[in-house]
Amino acid sequence: MSSPHQRTWNHTFSNPLFTLLLAVFVVSLAYVYQGLLPRANDSTTQYYAFREDRALKFLQQFSTQLGPRVVGTIQEQISFNFLKTELLNLMMKQGSFDNNLTITDTSHLSRNGMIEVNGHVVRLEEQFGSGDCYIEIIGRKLFTHYSNLSNILVRIDPPHQAAKDGLLISSHFDSGSTSPGFYDDGIPVTCMVETFHNLLSLIRDGKLKLERSVIFLFNGAEEVGLLGAELFFQHAWSQDVKYFLNLEAAGSASKEVAFQIKNLFLAKQFAKSVKRASGNVVGQDVFQANIIPSATDYYIYNNHNLTGIDISFYKNGYVYHTSLDAESAYESGGIQHMGDNVQSFVSHFASAHFDEKEMTKEANIQRFVYFDVFGLFFATYGMETAKVMNISILVLAATVLAFSMFSRGVYSLFDRLVSLLFLFLVLLIGLAANMGLSILLVLNQKRMLFFAFHPMFSVALFGCILLFIYTTSIEITRKFIYELSSQGMRDAVTCVFVAFLALLTYFNIPSGYIFTVTTTCLLLAYYVIPRLSIVFSLGGLAFLCGILNQMYDMFIPMSGRMGKALEADYGVAVLVTVTVFLMLCLVLPLLFLDEKRDMSQTSVVLFVVCLSLITVLLYGNGGEAFTKLHPKRASLQHIFHFNTNGVNSPLKSTHSYQLIISPSTSKEEVLLKGLNISPPFSRANEESNHPILPHAVKGVITPTKYPGPFLTRMTSHESYPANVLPKIGIENYFKINGSVHVNIVLDEQVFHSSVHIFTNVTIVGSSFQTPINHSIVPSSRSEFKNEYIVTGVFGYNRDEQLMKEKSKIFSFWLKFDTQQQENAESLRIKLDIRSTFFSSTSSLTELARLLPEWSQPITSTHSTIDITPFMLNDNNAVRLNY
Numbered sequence: 001m002s003s004p005h006q007r008t009w010n011h012t013f014s015n016p017l018f019t020l021l022l023a024v025f026v027v028s029l030a031y032v033y034q035g036l037l038p039r040a041n042d043s044t045t046q047y048y049a050f051r052e053d054r055a056l057k058f059l060q061q062f063s064t065q066l067g068p069r070v071v072g073t074i075q076e077q078i079s080f081n082f083l084k085t086e087l088l089n090l091m092m093k094q095g096s097f098d099n100n101l102t103i104t105d106t107s108h109l110s111r112n113g114m115i116e117v118n119g120h121v122v123r124l125e126e127q128f129g130s131g132d133c134y135i136e137i138i139g140r141k142l143f144t145h146y147s148n149l150s151n152i153l154v155r156i157d158p159p160h161q162a163a164k165d166g167l168l169i170s171s172h173f174d175s176g177s178t179s180p181g182f183y184d185d186g187i188p189v190t191c192m193v194e195t196f197h198n199l200l201s202l203i204r205d206g207k208l209k210l211e212r213s214v215i216f217l218f219n220g221a222e223e224v225g226l227l228g229a230e231l232f233f234q235h236a237w238s239q240d241v242k243y244f245l246n247l248e249a250a251g252s253a254s255k256e257v258a259f260q261i262k263n264l265f266l267a268k269q270f271a272k273s274v275k276r277a278s279g280n281v282v283g284q285d286v287f288q289a290n291i292i293p294s295a296t297d298y299y300i301y302n303n304h305n306l307t308g309i310d311i312s313f314y315k316n317g318y319v320y321h322t323s324l325d326a327e328s329a330y331e332s333g334g335i336q337h338m339g340d341n342v343q344s345f346v347s348h349f350a351s352a353h354f355d356e357k358e359m360t361k362e363a364n365i366q367r368f369v370y371f372d373v374f375g376l377f378f379a380t381y382g383m384e385t386a387k388v389m390n391i392s393i394l395v396l397a398a399t400v401l402a403f404s405m406f407s408r409g410v411y412s413l414f415d416r417l418v419s420l421l422f423l424f425l426v427l428l429i430g431l432a433a434n435m436g437l438s439i440l441l442v443l444n445q446k447r448m449l450f451f452a453f454h455p456m457f458s459v460a461l462f463g464c465i466l467l468f469i470y471t472t473s474i475e476i477t478r479k480f481i482y483e484l485s486s487q488g489m490r491d492a493v494t495c496v497f498v499a500f501l502a503l504l505t506y507f508n509i510p511s512g513y514i515f516t517v518t519t520t521c522l523l524l525a526y527y528v529i530p531r532l533s534i535v536f537s538l539g540g541l542a543f544l545c546g547i548l549n550q551m552y553d554m555f556i557p558m559s560g561r562m563g564k565a566l567e568a569d570y571g572v573a574v575l576v577t578v579t580v581f582l583m584l585c586l587v588l589p590l591l592f593l594d595e596k597r598d599m600s601q602t603s604v605v606l607f608v609v610c611l612s613l614i615t616v617l618l619y620g621n622g623g624e625a626f627t628k629l630h631p632k633r634a635s636l637q638h639i640f641h642f643n644t645n646g647v648n649s650p651l652k653s654t655h656s657y658q659l660i661i662s663p664s665t666s667k668e669e670v671l672l673k674g675l676n677i678s679p680p681f682s683r684a685n686e687e688s689n690h691p692i693l694p695h696a697v698k699g700v701i702t703p704t705k706y707p708g709p710f711l712t713r714m715t716s717h718e719s720y721p722a723n724v725l726p727k728i729g730i731e732n733y734f735k736i737n738g739s740v741h742v743n744i745v746l747d748e749q750v751f752h753s754s755v756h757i758f759t760n761v762t763i764v765g766s767s768f769q770t771p772i773n774h775s776i777v778p779s780s781r782s783e784f785k786n787e788y789i790v791t792g793v794f795g796y797n798r799d800e801q802l803m804k805e806k807s808k809i810f811s812f813w814l815k816f817d818t819q820q821q822e823n824a825e826s827l828r829i830k831l832d833i834r835s836t837f838f839s840s841t842s843s844l845t846e847l848a849r850l851l852p853e854w855s856q857p858i859t860s861t862h863s864t865i866d867i868t869p870f871m872l873n874d875n876n877a878v879r880l881n882y
Contacts, residue, residue, distance in 0.1 A: 015597070016471065016591045016597060016599050016602045017601065017602045017605060019587060019590045019591055020467065020587075020591075020602065022538070023538070023541060023583070023587045026538050026541050026542050026545070027541070027545050027583070029542070030541075030542045030545035030546055030549065031456065031545065031549050033374070033375075034375070034546055034549055034550075035254050035255075035315070036375075037254065037255060037331060037332065037333025037334055037336070037337055038276065038333050038336050038337055038340070039333060039336070040052035040053060040056075040332050040333055040335070040336050041053070041336055047201060047205075048198055048201055048202050048205075048207065049198070050191075050194055050195065050198060050336065050339035050340050050342075050343045051194065052332075052333070052335045052336040052339065054194060054197075055190045055191065055193070055194040055335050055339060056190075056335060058086065058190055058193060058194075059182070059186050059187065059189075059190040059327075059335070060327060061082070062079065062082060062083070062173075062186060062189065062190065063175075063180045063181055063182045063186040063326070063327065064180060064182070064326065064327045066078060066079050066082065066180075067180050068175050068176065068177060068178060068179055068180060068181065069173060069174050069175045069181060070174065070175065070176075070177050070223075070751065070838055071149070071174050071220065071221045071223065071224050071751055071793065071794075071795055071796075072749075072750070072751025072752070072793075072794050072795055072796060072808075072838075073749075073751065073796065073838055074796065076150070076174060076220060076795065076796045077796045079173050079174075080150055080152065080173070080220060080796075083152055083173055083189070083193075083218055084124070084126065084152055086193060087124055087152065087154055087193065087196065088113075088124060090193070090196060090197045090200065091115050091122055091124065091154075091200070092115070094115065094117050094122075094200045094201070094204055113125060117156075117200055117203050117204050118203050118204050118205075118206060119159035120156055120157060120158060120159060120203050120209075120210060121155075121156070121157040122154070122155070122156050122157075122200065123154070123155045123157075124152070124153070124154045124155075125152075125153045125154075125155075125235075125237075126150065126151075126152060126153075127150065127151040127152070127153060127231065127232070127234075127235050128148065128149070128150050128795075128798060129149060129231045129234050130145075130146060130147035130148065130149070131145075131146060131230070131231065131234060131769065132144060132145040132146065132768045132769055132770045133146075133227070133230045133770055134770045134771075134774040134775070135225060135226065135230075135299075135300075137226075137295045137299055141774070141777070142225055142791060143768075143770065143772075143774050143775035143788075143789065143790055143791065144225050144227065144790075144791045144792070144793060145768060145790060145791070145792050145793070145810070145812065146221065146224075146227045146230075146231070146792070146793040146794075146795070147792070147793075147794055147795065147808070147809075147810075148794060148795035148796060148797060148798055148799075148808075149220060149221045149227055149228060149231050149793070149795040150220040150221075150228075150795055150796070151217060151218065151219045151220055151228055151231055151232060151235075152173075152217075152218040152220075153215060153216065153217055153218075153232075153235065153237060154196060154215070154216040155213060155214070155215045155216075155237060156199065156200075156203070156210060156213065156214045156215075156350075157210070157213050158209070158210035158211055158212065158213065159209070162210075162212055162213045162240070163212065164239060164240050164241075164242060165212050165242040165243070166212055166213035166214065166215055166237075166240045166241045166242060166243070167212060167213070167214050167215070167241070167242075167243045167244070167245065167346065167349055167350050168215045168217055168241045168243065168244040168245070168301070168306070168308075169192055169195070169214065169215070169216050169217070169244070169245045169247070169342070169346060170217040170219065170229065170232075170244060170245070170246045170247065170297055170301070171185050171188035171189045171191075171192055171217075171218060171219075171246075171247040171248070172185045172188075172189075172218070172219045172220065172221070172222030172223070172228055172297070173185070173189050173218050173219070173220055174219075174220050174221055174222060174223050174224070174228070175223065176223055176321035176322075176325075176858075177321075177838060177858055177860065178321075178322065178323050178856070178857075178858050178859070179321050179322055179323060179325045179326075180323070180325060180326045180327075181325060182252065182325050182326050182327055182329065182330060183249040183251065183252040183253075183313050183325050183329070183330075183334075184248070184249035184250070184252070184313075184320065184321070184325055185222065185247070185248060185249055187249060187313070187334065187335055187338060188247030188248060188249065188338070189218060190335060190339075191247060191335065191338050191339040191342050191343075192216050192218065192247065192342070194339055194343075195216075195339065195342050195343045195346055196216055198343055199214070199343075199346065199347065202347065208347060208351055209351060210350045210351055211350065211351055211352065211353060212350055213240055213241075213350075214346060214350045215237055215240070215241060217229075217232055219231070219232060219297070220795065221793065221795065222296075222297055224751070224752065224793045225791075225793065226295065226296075226297055226299060226300050227793055228297070229297035229300035229301060230300055233304055238304075241306060242306065242307060243266065243306065243307050243308055243349070244301045244306050244307070244308035244309070245308060245309050245311070245342070245345065245346070246296060246297050246298045246301065246308060246309065246310045246311070247311060247312075247338070247342065248296045248297075248298075248310065248311070248312035248313075249312055249313040250292075250294060250312050250313065250314050250317060250320060250554075251312075251313045251314045251315045251316045251317045251320060251553075251554075251557070252313065252315075252316045252317075252319045252320065252324070252325045252329040252330075253313070253315040253316035253329065253331055253334070254313070254314075254315040254316070254331060254334065254553075255276070255278050255313070255315075255333075255334060255337040255338070256278065256311045256312055256313045256314075256334075256337065256338045256341070257278045257279040257280070257283065257311065257312065257314060257550065258270065258278065258279030258280075258283075258309060258310070258311050258370070259279065259283040259284060259287060259310050259311065259312050259314075260283070260284045260287055260298055260309065260310035261281075261284065261308075261309050261310075261370060262302065262307045262308055262309070262366065263307060263362065263363050263364070263365055263366050263368070264362040264363075264365035264366075264368040264380065264381075264382050265307075265359055265362035265363040265365075266307060266308070266309055266363075267368060267370045267378075267380040268362065268380055269345075269348065269349055269352070270309055270345060270370075270378065271370065271377070271378030271379070271380050272348065273344050273345045273347075273348035273349065274340075274341040274344055274345055274378070275340040275341060275344045276337050276340055276341055276375065277372035277373070277375055277376065277377050277378045278337070278341075278372055278375060279311070279370065279371070279372055279378075280370065280371035280372065280547060280550070281368070281369055281370050281371060281510040281511055281513070282371075282511045282514070282547055282550070282551070283314075283550070283554075284510070285509065285510060285511045287310075292554075292558070296310055296312065298310035307363065311338070311341070313334070313338075314550065314553060314554045315553045315554075316329065316553075316557065317553075317554065317557035317558050318451075318557045318560065318629065318630040318631070319629070319631070320557075320561070321633070321858075322631060322633065322856040322858075323856060324629065324631065324856070362382075365382045365383075367382075367383045367508060367510060368380065368381065368382045368383055368386075368510060369381055369382075369383070369386050369510045369513045371513060371547075373543075374542075374543075374546065383508055383510060386505075386510070386512070386513065386516070387505060387508075389516055390501055390502075390505040390512065390516055391505070393501065393516060393519055393520060393523070394498060394501060394502055394505070396523060397494060397498045397519060397523060398498070400494075400523065400527045401491055401494060401495065401498070404416075404487065404490075404491050404527075405491060412487075415485055415487070415488040416488050416491045416492055416495070418482055418484070418488065419484060419485075419488035419489050419491065419492035420492045420495060420496075422473070422477060422484060422489075422492070423492050423493070423496060423585070423588075425473070426466075426469060426470050426473055426581075427577075427578070427581050429469050429473070430465065430466035430469050430470075430577050430581065431573075431574065431577050431578075433465050433466075433469060434462045434465055434466070434573040434574075434576070434577045435570060435573050435574070437465070437573070437614075438567075438569035438570050438572075438573045439569075439570075441569055442567065442569055442570075446618070446623065446625075447567075447568070447569060447625060448559070448560070448568050448569060448625040448626075449617050449618065449621070449623070449624075449625050450556070450569070450572060450617065451556075451557075451559065451560055451568070451625050451626060451630055452620070452621040452624065452625055452626060452627045452630055453616075453617075453620070453621070453630075455552045455553050455556040455557065456552065457613075457616075457617075458552070458556055458572050458576055459552055459576050459580065460613060461576075461610075461613045461614070461617060462572075462573055462576040462577050462580065463576060463580040463583075464606055464609050464610045464613060465610050466577055466580050466581060466584065467580075467584065467606050468603060468606040468607055468610050470584065471599045471602045471603040471606060472603045474599050475598075475599050475600055475603065484592070485592075486589065486592035489588055489589055489592045490526045490588075490589040490592070493522065493585045493586075493588050493589060494519070494522050494523070494526070494527075496585055497515055497518055497519040497522055497585070498519060500512075500515045501515035501516060501519050514544065514547055517540065517543050517544075518540045518543065518544055518582075518586065520540075521536045521537065521539055521540030521543070521586070522536075522537075522540065522586070524536045525537045525540070525589075526589055533589070533590065534590065537586055537587055537589070537590055538587070540586050541583060541586045541587060544582065544583060544586065545583065548579045548582075548583070551575070551579070552575075552576075555571075555572075555575060556572055557630075559571060559572055560626075560630075560632065560633070561633060624854065626854040626855070627854050628853050628854050630854075631854050631855055631856040632854060632855050632856065633855075633856050633858065634851065634855045634856065634857050634858070635857075635858045635860070636844065636848055636851070636857040636858065636859045636860075637844075637859070637860055637861070637862050638840070638841045638843060638844040638859075638860075638861045638862070639861075639862040639863070639864060640724045640725075640861075640862070640863045640864070641864050641866070642725060642863070642864065642865040642866065643865070643866040643867075643868065644865075644866070644867050644868050721839075721841065721861075723747035723749060723837070723839075724747070724835075724837070724861065724863040725863065725865070726744050726745060726746050726747075726750075726753075726833060726835060726863065726865060727744070727745040728742070728743070728744050728745075728831070728833070728865070728867070729742075729743040729744075729745075730742055730743075730831075731743075732872040734816060734818075734827045734872045737815075738815050738816050738817070738818040739813050739814060739815045739816070740813065740814050740816070740827070740829070740872060741811075741812075741813040741814075742755075742811065742812055742813070742814070742831075743809065743810075743811045744809070744810040744811070744833060745807050745808075745809055746794070746807060746808045746809070746810060746835055747806065747807060747808070747837070748797055748802070748803075748806045748807055748808055749837045749838065749839045750794060750808055750835045750836065750837055750863075751793065751794055751795075751836060751837075751838060752791070752792070752793055752794070752835070752836040753791070753792045753794070753810055753833065753834065753835040753836070754789060754790070754791045754792070754833075754834050755789070755790045755791075755792070755810070755831065755832070755833050756787060756788070756789055756831070756832035756833075756834075757786075757787070757788040757789075757790070757814070757829070757830075757831060758779065758781055758784040758786070758787050758829065758830040758831075758832070758869070759784060759785070759786045759788075759816070759827065759828065759829050759830075760784055760785055760786070760827070760828040760829075761786070761816045761817055761818075761827050761828075762785075762786055762816065762817045763776075763786070763788060763814050763815065763816055763817075764815055764816065764817045765814075765815035766812060766813065766814050766815060767811075767812045767813045767814075768790070768812060772788065772814070775788045775789055775790050776788050777789055781830070783869070784828070784830065784869075790812070792810045794808045794810075826871045826872070827871065827872045828869055828870070828871055829869065829870065829871075829872060830867060830868065830869040830870075831865075831867040832864070832865070832866050832867070833863075833864065833865045833867075834862065834863070834864045835862065835863045835864075836860050836861075836862055837860060837861040837862070837863070838860055838861075839861055840859050840860070840861060841861055844859050844861060845859070
C-alpha cells in the first residue's frame with residue numbers, strides 16, 4: 001500500500017497542466033543558466049589572472065574609438081599601429097606590474113624587436129605581403145589576388161631549441177564595413193593581448209616554462225575572404241606551427257563555445273585545461289555540413305594541414321556585421337569567460353609534456369564526441385567508445401522494450417504500435433499546423449515577423465501550437481478511437497529515441513551523443529528506477545535544452561541573412577516543431593501517470609496561449625519583421641557605370657542607386673513607404689542590363705513580387721567624382737608570345753575590385769601563382785567560350801610612390817593557347833571591371849538617411865567599366881589605353 005505522501009506526489013504530477021508548467025520552468029531555467037557569465041575579474045592582487053577590466057580598457061580604445069577597421073582604409077593602418085604599439089609596450093614592461101602602458105624603457109628591446117624573458121625569447125614582427133589564392137567555401141569559388149595586406153606576429157620561444165610543433169593563437173583585427181567590430185573580432189584580439197601580457201608575467205617570475213613555441217597572429221584581412229590567414233603561410237614562422245587556436249565571433253552576446261576541434265588529442269587537452277567548459281560537437285557537425293552561411297580562418301589553417309580548435313561567440317547574431325556590434329551590446333563577463341579559457345588552454349598546452357605514443361594515437365581519431373555538462377566540465381571520447389556505449393544502450397533498451405511489449409501477448413504489441421502511430425501523427429499534424437501558419441503569413445506578405453522578437457518567442461509560439469495539438473489529440477483519441485495507455489506511451493517514446501540513437505550510430509555521426517544521454521535518462525526514469533522518473537525525465541530535458549537553446553540562439557537570428565537559400569519562416573517552423581517534439585517526448589510518460597485524467601482544461605489554456613502569442617506576433621511590433629535591435633541588412637550602393645563602344649573610344653557614363661536586399665526575407669513595402677515609393681514600377685533601357693525606376697523615385701528597393709535581387713534608379717545627368725574611373729592599359733603581345741598584359745590603376749580608396757575576362761581563346765598561364773583555371777566560370781555571354789573572374793583585394797598603401805599618386809595598382813599578364821589552328825589568327829577579348837570604394841557620395845548618404853531606423857544600411861560607392869569586345873591581331877606590341 002502506498003503512503004499518503006506517495007499518493008499526493010503521484011496526484012500532483014498526474015496533472016498534465018502542472019507537468020507542462022514544470023517542463024517549461026526547466027527549459028527556462030536551463031536557458032538562463034546557460035547564459036550565466038562569470039564575474040569580471042578586476043583584482044590588482046592576482047598578478048597572473050586574466051583581468052577583464054584591463055582588457056576592456058584596451059578594447060574601448062581599439063574598437064569604440066577607432067570604429068570600423070576595414071581593409072584598405074586609413075583605419076586599417078591606425079589599428080595596425082595601435083595594436084603593434086600595445087604589444088611593444090607589454091614586451092618592454094615585462095619586468096613591472098605597472099598598469100601604465102606607455103613606453104618608458106627600451107633597454108631590453110633589441111633593434112630587431114626581440115627581448116629575452118627568463119631564458120625565453122620573445123619577438124615581434126610585422127608582415128606585409130601580396131599574393132593570390134583560390135578558396136572554395138560554402139558554395140563560393142574565390143580566385144583572389146591580394147596586395148599590401150598586413151599581419152602582426154608575436155612569438156615566445158622556450159629556452160631550448162623548439163621542435164616544429166608550435167601553437168598558433170589567431171584572431172583578426174579588421175572588421176566589417178560598417179561595424180566597430182566590438183565582438184567580431186575585437187574581444188578575441190583583446191583576449192590575445194591580455195593573455196600575452198600574463199604569459200610574459202608568468203614566465204618572468206618562473207611560474208611557467210614553455211615546451212613549445214607560442215605564436216600570436218593578429219591578421220588584418222579576415223573579412224575580405226580569410227586572406228590574412230592565407231598570407232601567414234608566406235611567413236617563415238608558419239613552418240614552426242603544428243597546432244592552432246582560432247578565436248572568432250558570429251554573435252554579440254553571452255559566452256563563446258568550442259565549435260570545431262580537429263582531433264581527439266586536442267579535444268582532451270582542451271577539456272583538461274579550460275576553466276569554463278562551453279561547447280559541443282553539434283556545432284562541428286553543422287559547420288561541416290555547410291549549413292552555416294559563413295566561414296572562419298579555421299578553414300584556411302585546416303587546409304594547410306594544421307590541427308586546431310575554433311571557438312566563437314554565437315548569441316545575438318541579429319547584429320552581426322552591423323553598427324550595433326558595439327560596446328553598447330556588451331555583457332559583462334563575456335571577455336572574462338573567453339579570456340580565462342584562452343589563457344588556461346595556452347598555458348597548459350604550451351608547457352605540457354605529451355606521451356608521443358598516446359598523442360599519435362589520439363591525433364589520428366578525427367571523429368569523436370565532445371560536449372560540456374552544464375558548463376561544469378567537458379566530456380570527450382572517440383567514436384569507437386561511443387559505438388560501444390550506444391550499442392550497449394540499444395541492447396538494454398531492446399531487452400526492456402521486448403519484455404514490456406510482449407508481456408501481455410498480442411494486445412501489448414498492438415497497444416505500442418497504436419501509441420507509436422499516435423506520436424507520428426501528432427508530429428505530422430504539428431508540422432502541418434506550424435507550416436500552415438507560416439505559409440499564410442508569407443502569402444499575406446507578413447514574412448519573418450518572428451525576427452522582431454527573442455529567439456525563444458518562436459519556440460514558445462510553435463511549441464504551444466504543437467502542445468495544443470497533442471493534448472487535443474489525446475482527448476479525441478481517448479473518447480472516439482482508442483484508450484491510450486501509460487505503458488504504451490512510455491514504450492513508444494522510448495522507441496522514438498532508440499530509433500534516433502540507432503540511426504546516428506549507424507551513420508557514425510558524433511552528434512548522436514544527444515540520444516545516448518537522453519535514451520539513458522528514459523531507461524532510468526521508466527524502467528530501472530521508476531520512483532525517480534520525474535528526476536531523470538526532467539534531467540534529460542534539461543540536458544537536451546542546453547543543446548537546443550544553442551541551436552535556437554544561432555539559427556533563428558541567422559535566418560535574417562540566409563537570403564533565397566531558404567524561406568526563413570518555413571525553416572524556423574520546422575526546426576522548432578521537431579525539436580520541441582523531442583522535448584515533449586521526454587515528459588510525455590509523466591503526462592500519462594493518470595490515464596483517465598481529463599486534458600480538456602489543459603487544451604483550453606494552451607489554446608488561449610496560442611491565440612495570445614499569434615496576436616503578439618501579428619501586432620506586437622506593428623506587423624513589421626524588424627526592429628532597431630534586430631535590424632534588416634541593406635547594402636546601399638551608388639554605382640557609376642562606364643562603357644565603351646570600341647578601343648580608345650570616349651566613355652559613356654550612367655549612374656544608378658541600388659539597395660540590395662534579400663527578396664525573401666521581409667515585407668519590403670514597409671521600406672518603400674519610408675522612401676515615399678509606391679508600385680507599380682516601370683522598366684526601361686534594357687540595353688544597359690539594369691532594371692530602371694522612374695527618375696522621380698528617391699531611392700530603390702526590391703519589391704516582394706520582383707524576382708531579381710535589386711532594382712535601380714539610373715540617370716545620365718549627374719556628375720561623377722574623378723576617383724571612380726580607373727585607368728586601364730593593355731599591352732598586346734599575343735602574336736609575339738601569346739600573352740596580354742593588363743595594368744589597372746585604381747584610386748587609393750578602392751579596397752576591392754573584380755575583373756571579368758571574356759575570351760574566345762583559353763588562358764593557359766598567368767602571372768598568378770595559383771593556376772588560372774581555378775578562376776574560370778560558365779560564360780555569361782554566349783559569344784565567348786571562356787569567362788574568368790579574378791578578384792583583387794587591396795590593403796592600405798605602403799609604397800611611397802603610390803601614396804604620393806593616391807592610387808593602387810592591379811597588374812597581371814595572361815598567356816593564351818596559340819597551339820590550335822583556330823586560335824592562331826586573332827584573339828577576341830572583353831573586360832568588365834567592378835571596383836568598390838568606402839567613400840560615400842553625398843547623394844548616397846542622403847538616401848541612407850531616408851531608410852527606417854530598423855534597417856542597417858551598408859553603404860559603398862561602386863564603379864563598373866564595361867569594355868566592348870575587341871580583337872588583338874596585330875603582330876607588334878600595342879598599348880591600348882582607357
